[in-house]
Amino acid sequence: MIESSITTNRMDTSNIFEKELDLRCQFNILTRPNGSVIYCEGETTVIAGIYGPVNCKMSKMLSDKAYIEMNYRPKAGVPSVQDRFYEDIIKNTCETALAGALYPRASVIITVQEMHDDGQLISCAINAACLACLDSGIDMRFIFASISCFLTKDGNLHLETPNSKNDIQAVFVFVFDSVKGDVIVSHTEGVYSIDNYKQGLKISREGSKQVFKFMEQEMARRMKQENTS
């Protein structure tokens, strides 16, 4: 029983890479922030904006690095406990990636607005935050890319939201850095085995290369646009 499930998994991994992730984005959609982006991962959509580095409140000021203020806004209503949790994940990711030491006593304000959630919300929000940072031209140590991996009840792994959400057994969210390909964030929901996790990590790492490629392509296009316009 176990053996057969492993073999099916292996077959699936080869299929996953042939499939291109459905990623789309548009830069500079808001006028006020220093960098902004609308980003879609499949059906999941978020808008992210970044201000900064700006002057910081005395109470929040850090003498050795920039203070990062993360605002995550749900689709409707005020942020709940779950949203604060997402906020924390994105904030931690940005704190490791941004070269905060270059802007001590300043603050960087990142706002992420959920537009639509189709299951990949966390990874979508993290990627949007990264693209917004790139758009604003703030100094970063590396680019980061996040990816959601779904484990369905039949034991298969998918990098895209499965059609039937009732089949989802577990969700893994990973964030990778662009330099070494290390895992920065690992977030999991649901029930899974260690094998599932390891395999999920493996295909997520492969999938993240697509996200990095997408980000670099989009930035290249943006730079080109700006220079010829």
Added chain:
Amino acid sequence: MSGGIGELVYPGNILKNIRSNKFVCIIGPGLKRNDNLPNTLIVTRVGTLRFESPNTYWVDSLQKRYIPKRGELVVGIVAKKAGATKKQKVNINVGDAVYAKLLNTYKEMEPELVCVDSYFKAGSLGVLSSEGFVFSVSLNMAHRLLSIENPLLRTLGKKYKYEIAIGMNGKVWLNCAKTVDVLKIKEAIEIAEKKSDASILNTCKKVR
């Protein structure tokens, strides 16, 4: 991973084989010393890698927010007034536009502005007439306007009499004898912002 000169580079890219002059290498915005590996640089911004012989490297990137740099000239509006001594009377009021030089911009401190040069002479710096008009352009445009090769201001000078102060922070102070001219020049700059250098040059050539 190492990008060549004139190529797009991304945060995290590592530059090897850095050219230095007498063991000195000058690095500009978008680059940082790589602490993990000696004699390499790490890119911190998306942009085009530039090199100026013999030993200067920087990254040309898009940026909307101004980050003060020592020695740059900026235009600004006075927000708060403090610290006038009997010896040094400051004749600046809140709301005045000033053209000033950044004296120091240590990142741990507030940036300091001065309106005198090292001989304590004002030169072209100081309070800008309240008759002028202050508006903002993108940082990129401010750099382009200040570039010697850019013919826009010279060409406008053939048609209109005007006085202009362009700050590296994207603030521009403009003054003419007639208000209509101010608006026209402002519009010209705004249109030029969306045009490439080549098309500006072409348009300027047509003006006699």
